[in-house]
Amino acid sequence: MIAWLLLVSLFCSSAQDGYLKDPGVFPCGPQNITVSTSDQVILLTWEDDPSCMSLRDALTYELEALIADEPTHYEEVAVRSDEMGSRHSWSWSPHLALECAPITLKLRSRSQGRTSPWQLERIVPGNDHSFLPEVYPRDKVFQVGSKATFCCVLPTGQVWKTLNVSGDSSTNWVIRKIGNHTYSLTVDLIKGSVESGANVICETDQEHNGACAYIGYPPADHDLTCETRDFQSVECLWTVGRNTHLALKSPTTYQLLGSTCAEESDGRCSHKVRVDIGERNWTLTARNQLGTVNLTDRADLMRRVHMFAPQEVKVSSVNASSVRLDWNWAIQMYDDLSIRCQLKISDSQTSAVRDCVGVALRFTVLDNLIPNWRYNVTMRCGTAQHFWKWSEWSSSVEFLTMGDVPDALDVWMQGNDSQTIIAWKVPLANQSHGDIIDYEVTWKPTSERRKKSRVLHPKRSLALSLDATREHVVSVTARNKYGNSSPSTITIPVLNTGSGRVKSSKTQGSNGGFNLSWSASPIASCGYIVDWCPSRGLCTIDWLRVPPSETNVGIFSENFREGVRYLLSIYGCTPGAPVLLERREGYVKEKIIQDGLFRTLNWKQRDMDVEVSWDPVALQEQSAFIQGYILYYWENNSSVMNISTDNPRDTSLTARNLQINSYTFTVKANTTVGQCGATSITVTLNSLTDNLIKAVGITIATIFVLLCLIVILCYRNWECIKLKVYPPIPMPVLKDKWMTSLAKQSCRPVFVEMSHHTEAELMAIPELHCKSEAPPGLDCAEQGNGCFNEPVENLTTRRAAAPCQLPLLPPPPPPLSSSLPKDGRLNPAYNLTSTDSLVEGSNGYQPQKQKGQLEEAPDTPLPCVLTYILLPQLPSE
Structure with missing residues (x-):
């Protein structure tokens, strides 16, 4: 047991000795590294080394990416202690397509200053052995505002020329060579491309090819x-x-x-x-x-109920001014709602919207419609409570209302010379309520029996000859098959009342019409009437009614024409006859008057002055206001001189102090649109001597012509003139009493031998010389038969004292030739040398010489002369 413990301690000590001998080696590192790519995204995954489990400190992995052996991206991934032993991942989207250049990924761990060795992963693009230059990336989506890098891979043996992006969606181009056969293009994307994308084109010395790039935005709804x-x-x-x-x-x-x-x-x-x-x-x-x-x-x-539109909209009943409208709903639950609907009623001219509200609303009545008028109705609805929005408009329904009598006419009047024209506006379709048949016009003076006349449609006026000194009341009605309209009445004032005291003023049109304004009048209780008509020529009057509260109006008419002068009258509407307030004259738009305005130019030379005159310009020839006239004149090839007048009523201008030469005179009218209407004549001036000779010659010729006319007239009317100046003398008729009184006087007729004279010469009537047996001193005027009965010796003295007046002669006798014998003698028993007494004979009488009467020489003046008395033969009894 002790030996085993000794072996373990020796192993640990040896390990520690080794660690201390190589302190840079960190055993805790990545293992089982895998690399995958998808849609230009690199995914790197790995696991921790088992030795990392004994670490108590934080562990960090360092990642570095190299493109074409150039460092491009560095990133760190932290691993918490509870994540030790699990699989880690890292993804990266390089700015350059994976097909453009090899990419090297380096990965190592680090903890408390100790790092593991780098572990490398390499991504090498494939080679497709294409004969065309290839552009990458293909069909990629880019966001506006980002940077994009494209590359072009060249086939072996080709030399690169250009690489660019079509359109204007990119800027700041930077081109680099990243390999022996690869070039890159980096751009800033500033604008979205078209829907089909932007083309990236690469061109070599042999071929060209490209790819598509989509540049856009993320959703922004x-x-x-x-x-x-x-x-x-x-x-x-x-x-x-x-x-x-x-x-x-x-x-x-x-x-x-x-x-x-x-x-x-x-x-x-x-x-x-x-x-x-x-x-x-x-x-x-x-x-x-x-x-x-x-x-x-x-x-x-x-x-938030958004209703569907009403369905099956229809008209169930139609009257002259109202209809009933029915419809259905697509949703049954609408019957439980309080509904508000809007109905749009339109015709050929206007459109109006009406509202209706109700629960389970399925019908409504439309009233105040125009008779005999075609309408189109559509509707939409919404909830009345918690109204959200209107439904769509329903399908439209069309209907025609029943007809009715016409509306009252709009009547006006116009004075025209000795007649008064009653005019009315033809009712529009929405006023006639049916086809108009005719109009009835009635008129009468105040408190007298009315007269009437019918006017067939479409005539819209009637000329009446009214008594100008009396007011008349005129009424006009329209008739269709449904009846007569209400009468429209107008009072015709005494002819020209007030018109002579109202002067016309000028007005200027604008925008194809007239803008009129006037002062308010207290007499215009029912408003104003403005009428207009061309100033000259045939006039179809038109008018407009204005409410009493308005004193300005814009007048526009499709009948207005440029260059035509219009007369506009403003009347005040009263309960009686309308009163003329103002008159205006103007043009909608003035036009330049055409050349040749002055049809006849006359000229007259006075000394060295020339007066050029013209006829007054008719209004119908004035397409603009004439403000005056200008006369231009010049000699051949000399400077132009002019004189002018500012009075448009002038009809002549005089050029003074001219030379004897040829002059050209041109007259122009001065208007607000310029000088126009030019008319020219050329005249040659004569010297003053030539003018005098010409005047004398004209005077002589005139006198000669007058004398010739007088002679011709006298010749053709000589018989009439002779009868007036030298009338024939009538033959006196002798009666027995006259002969007896004549026998008591010592008379000696003196005859001229007529045997050798013509019948015309026999008109020389012999004179009868006689002596009166009246007592001496008796005035000649007191003697009978008009003879002087005084002694011869007193004749001279008497003549000097008082001339003797012969009495009036009887009417002229028949022609002398009718009472003369064929041998031309007055009386065969009448002998001029006879001294015998006057004795009666079968054919007349013979003179008798009185005792004691002196023989008078032929040149001795006779004491008394009865001129032109021929004694006719007495008829035999």
């Missing part, structure tokens, strides 16, 4: 919300985060309450579960190769 629709399942919704760019390589997968959701979940997942009253957690997990996200929502789903 958030805002999980859970609800129920049928009380038998839970449905969760969440917001899908940013695009991971890994839909092809590593799509995100979801699990709700541990159950996998459908692959194309798109932010929605449901799970069968019984829904009870009370709160609980609802958990969703989102995962891809780069990371995992857990989302949780805590809720009582009985307060």
